[in-house]
Amino acid sequence: MRTDLHCHSTASDGIHSPRQLVALARRRAIDVIALTDHDTIAGHAEAQAAGREHGVRVIPGIECSALGGQGETHVLGYGVEPTDEATRNTLLGLRETRVSRARKILARLAQSGIGIDFARVQKLAGDGMIGRPHIARAMMEVQAVTSIQEAFDVFLGEGKPAFVANDALDPAQAIDLIHRARGVAVLAHPGLMRGNVDVLLAEMIAHGLDGIEVYYPDHDAAQRTHYASIAAAHGLIVTGGSDYHGLTPEAVHEFGEIALPAGCIEALDARIAWRRANRDRSAG
Numbered sequence: 001m002r003t004d005l006h007c008h009s010t011a012s013d014g015i016h017s018p019r020q021l022v023a024l025a026r027r028r029a030i031d032v033i034a035l036t037d038h039d040t041i042a043g044h045a046e047a048q049a050a051g052r053e054h055g056v057r058v059i060p061g062i063e064c065s066a067l068g069g070q071g072e073t074h075v076l077g078y079g080v081e082p083t084d085e086a087t088r089n090t091l092l093g094l095r096e097t098r099v100s101r102a103r104k105i106l107a108r109l110a111q112s113g114i115g116i117d118f119a120r121v122q123k124l125a126g127d128g129m130i131g132r133p134h135i136a137r138a139m140m141e142v143q144a145v146t147s148i149q150e151a152f153d154v155f156l157g158e159g160k161p162a163f164v165a166n167d168a169l170d171p172a173q174a175i176d177l178i179h180r181a182r183g184v185a186v187l188a189h190p191g192l193m194r195g196n197v198d199v200l201l202a203e204m205i206a207h208g209l210d211g212i213e214v215y216y217p218d219h220d221a222a223q224r225t226h227y228a229s230i231a232a233a234h235g236l237i238v239t240g241g242s243d244y245h246g247l248t249p250e251a252v253h254e255f256g257e258i259a260l261p262a263g264c265i266e267a268l269d270a271r272i273a274w275r276r277a278n279r280d281r282s283a284g
């Protein structure tokens with residue numbers, strides 16, 4: 001069975017629509033995909049309808065951006081199917097929240113006479129959450145400031161003219177949100193993270209993390225072994241995927257290129273069912 005549990009559509013920053021992605025999965029003989037757009041579930045309905053037509057199983061997912069003590073953390077959610085309106089609206093609005101903060105900052109910079117193109121900031125942010133460092137770099141490009149530090153000291157820092165408070169989730173809040181949406185929470189690509197990932201991982205496990213994305217194109221054998229052993233020690237599931245966004249000069253990973261060991265999908269399904277049973281019991 002071929003699978004890809006990590007991919008992006010035009011609902012976030014992928015180049016294929018949810019429908020095109022599912023059609024592509026069919027052509028590549030991928031049986032199961034999880035649509036894990038950044039900070040939104042807006043692509044689910046289209047992907048699942050296309051999945052029914054093409055005979056591809058689509059697991060509704062998300063990749064939530066969180067800010068921890070050590071920078072940006074991505075938390076994958078699988079089986080994300082909120083039944084309450086408030087959670088659904090939160091999941092639909094997360095991405096917009098990220099974008100609207102950046103737009104507010106740019107509007108304030110414009111009032112200070114600094115014109116920054118939103119599209120340029122988005123490009124600098126790439127796959128990551130749009131943040132002030134990207135805006136600072138765009139400000140350097142237009143020679144409004146000579147350094148990132150100056151951008152923060154004069155414009156972007158707290159109390160400065162273009163400051164807008166950050167309302168990003170922290171990793172624990174991302175886990176809670178995914179659980180509220182009846183999904184399971186998996187730490188994405190720990191090998192890409194900076195800082196002491198094992199400390200953060202221990203905190204996330206204590207907070208109810210369900211799994212670790214062990215299989216990822218940029219993880220080497222040592223990283224796979226390390227994270228698989230942590231997962232085994234704590235009874236967590238392991239997942240994997242290509243993080244496919246469409247092929248571009250910067251993104252060269254092919255859809256479906258990551259092979260998962262036998263039993264991963266069954267373990268994921270069992271974990272989703274277990275979370276749901278606990279949640280529905282506690283909610284009822």
Ligand SMILES: [Zn+2]
Binds near residue numbers: 189
């Ligand atoms: Zn990511």
Ligand SMILES: [Zn+2]
Binds near residue numbers: 006007
């Ligand atoms: Zn991703």
